[in-house]
Amino acid sequence: MIRWWPVFGLKRRLTEKKEYISPVDLRQPKTGIFNRSLFVYIIDVGSSNALNFEISALESPQYNIHRFGIFLTDSPRHADVLLILGRPVTKMLEPLKETISQLPKPFYTVTIDDHPDQPGLNEYPELPNHIAALTGVPSPDKILGLLLDIAKTKRKES
Amino acid sequence: MKVLIGIVATPEDERLFILDKGKPVLTAVNGKHPEETFGNYSILKQHLSKINDEPMKGPGVFKFRYGPVTAGVREAGCFYLYTYGEKILRATIDISWKQREIAKAMVDKSPETALTMAERICSNFALSHSVAFSRAVEMAVDISPSLQTKNWRTLLIESERIYNHLYVIYKLASAAAQKVLAAHLSALFEEALRLNERLSGSRYLMNINSLGKLNHIPEISNIEKIANKYLAVAKQFTELYKHSLKNYNYLDRLHSAGTLTAEQAEGLGLTGPTLRACGVVDDLNDTTEHLISLPVITQKEGDALARMEVRAEEIVNSCHYLADHLRASDSWYDATEKDVKSHNANGTGYAVVNSPSGAMGYYVEVNDNKMQRVDIFTPSYPGMYAVSQGLEDLIFTDFPFVFESFGVHFADAAI
Numbered sequence: 001m002i003r004w005w006p007v008f009g010l011k012r013r014l015t016e017k018k019e020y021i022s023p024v025d026l027r028q029p030k031t032g033i034f035n036r037s038l039f040v041y042i043i044d045v046g047s048s049n050a051l052n053f054e055i056s057a058l059e060s061p062q063y064n065i066h067r068f069g070i071f072l073t074d075s076p077r078h079a080d081v082l083l084i085l086g087r088p089v090t091k092m093l094e095p096l097k098e099t100i101s102q103l104p105k106p107f108y109t110v111t112i113d114d115h116p117d118q119p120g121l122n123e124y125p126e127l128p129n130h131i132a133a134l135t136g137v138p139s140p141d142k143i144l145g146l147l148l149d150i151a152k153t154k155r156k157e158s
Numbered sequence: 159m160k161v162l163i164g165i166v167a168t169p170e171d172e173r174l175f176i177l178d179k180g181k182p183v184l185t186a187v188n189g190k191h192p193e194e195t196f197g198n199y200s201i202l203k204q205h206l207s208k209i210n211d212e213p214m215k216g217p218g219v220f221k222f223r224y225g226p227v228t229a230g231v232r233e234a235g236c237f238y239l240y241t242y243g244e245k246i247l248r249a250t251i252d253i254s255w256k257q258r259e260i261a262k263a264m265v266d267k268s269p270e271t272a273l274t275m276a277e278r279i280c281s282n283f284a285l286s287h288s289v290a291f292s293r294a295v296e297m298a299v300d301i302s303p304s305l306q307t308k309n310w311r312t313l314l315i316e317s318e319r320i321y322n323h324l325y326v327i328y329k330l331a332s333a334a335a336q337k338v339l340a341a342h343l344s345a346l347f348e349e350a351l352r353l354n355e356r357l358s359g360s361r362y363l364m365n366i367n368s369l370g371k372l373n374h375i376p377e378i379s380n381i382e383k384i385a386n387k388y389l390a391v392a393k394q395f396t397e398l399y400k401h402s403l404k405n406y407n408y409l410d411r412l413h414s415a416g417t418l419t420a421e422q423a424e425g426l427g428l429t430g431p432t433l434r435a436c437g438v439v440d441d442l443n444d445t446t447e448h449l450i451s452l453p454v455i456t457q458k459e460g461d462a463l464a465r466m467e468v469r470a471e472e473i474v475n476s477c478h479y480l481a482d483h484l485r486a487s488d489s490w491y492d493a494t495e496k497d498v499k500s501h502n503a504n505g506t507g508y509a510v511v512n513s514p515s516g517a518m519g520y521y522v523e524v525n526d527n528k529m530q531r532v533d534i535f536t537p538s539y540p541g542m543y544a545v546s547q548g549l550e551d552l553i554f555t556d557f558p559f560v561f562e563s564f565g566v567h568f569a570d571a572a573i
Contacts, residue, residue: 005338005401008338008339008342008401043227046256046258048278048279048281048569049233049281050282052233056329056347057348060345061342061344063348074229074230075229089234089257091226091257098227099227114281118260118275120258120260137281137361
């Protein structure tokens with residue numbers, strides 16, 4: 001017999017109510033245009049994969065990013081923020097530039113350099129509207145804090 | 159059972175890095191024909207960055223590129239898919255988009271610096287890389303880690319297995335549009351990462367392992383709570399898993415997707431859950447030097463469903479194993495832990511670790527306390543061949559089930 005999923009775990013309260021603090025200050029003033037929603041496109045340009053895992057963890061019910069109007073999008077053409085994971089390997093420089101050229105204005109770029117002292121990787125090319133640069137592997141609550149800062153949304157549960 | 163893990167070649171000679179009944183050995187080729195014994199010899203010998211790269215022609219057949227920038231495969235990697243419309247006729251995989259030349263960059267570095275670099279090759283396998291590298295260097299410079307270090311390494315590898323397996327099953331559920339199942343699994347995945355942090359100080363178990371010892375021993379006072387949390391993860395996962403096995407929409411998507419026979423899997427040199435899902439009992443658990451071995455979980459079908467089932471049972475086993483041994487961990491205390499010393503500044507070493515996706519091998523040469531050579535053999539490289547083979551003759555909607563079920567990563571394949 002097929003069991004009905006929608007009632008499974010319905011009583012569990014997985015979403016956490018807490019304050020999410022960004023680990024860095026924004027480099028540019030916010031536009032305020034993303035107050036109601038923020039669509040984020042992820043590009044991995046040479047990360048060690050921990051950041052990809054952290055983005056997957058960010059999508060978990062504990063963070064419930066949709067309640068803040070934050071969504072991960074499948075196309076750069078729908079994105080307000082380009083989240084760049086890792087420092088680029090040479091071959092990913094062109095795809096990165098091409099992806100940036102596909103972003104609709106206004107947009108921001110955010111970099112997370114997971115291992116700043118890792119040899120063999122390139123410096124970032126000139127990034128337009130580079131609003132924040134993180135280093136290390138920030139946990140999902142820190143990434144969420146940054147996105148909330150960019151979106152200018154109230155930090156607590158809306 | 160003998161598995162060819164890698165080939166250690168110099169201009170003068172060539173040696174085979176073999177896992178023989180769970181023990182890593184290095185043997186000279188000496189005019190023998192290893193390609194007759196090991197189906198994966200030519201794969202490892204060529205070590206191509208474009209896998210299965212043979213153009214295909216036919217009526218209406220065309221090629222299109224999927225990646226390196228796509229939401230479907232988030233990592234920087236690229237597929238070239240040959241098709242005439244719906245069926246994937248051939249899948250070429252290009253891993254060079256993630257090539258960082260880390261093994262080469264390790265040369266001339268101190269073993270300690272190279273260890274940090276090993277952890278960063280593929281951070282979700284950070285501990286497996288770290289332990290395999292450490293064991294190889296310890297063999298080279300004659301360091302004997304304490305029992306306490308060995309035991310903790312074994313336990314931490316199991317925590318790495320738990321969150322990686324949860325991630326794979328979560329991705330499979332997402333791909334099958336099982337939203338409720340995927341949401342609960344992602345919650346468990348996040349919980350497992352938090353447990354890693356409580357146990358080791360890092361969500362990816364980084365910076366805890368060192369050469370011959372651990373950088374710090376997990377806080378004993380929290381152990382009981384952490385052990386109980388692992389049991390809770392096992393309980394919640396079992397509940398979800400049993401529920402998912404009654405959902406035929408989900409099972410039908412995974413069934414017959416990316417099927418490999420035992421002969422095909424052995425021919426590609428696969429190890430770990432992928433091989434075990436084909437019904438082969440491997441010896442990877444024997445790479446553990448101590449503590450009681452976990453049971454070897456196998457399935458027969460060799461498809462995405464079988465791989466998921468193997469991983470699911472391993473999650474539960476690993477959680478119970480961790481809980482049991484964490485509670486006994488206070489008896490491992492070893493006062494000699496801090497006095498570990500190397501007896502040689504030069505030497506050659508090799509080791510294999512049972513990583514979440516299969517055998518992870520390291521071959522190292524150390525000279526005057528500097529890395530002279532590092533060869534890294536990861537499960538994701540042969541795994542990419544398996545993905546390519548598994549995709550053939552399937553339709554496009556099966557793509558994520560095949561790719562995710564193998565648990566391979568471009569960061570791990572392209573070193």
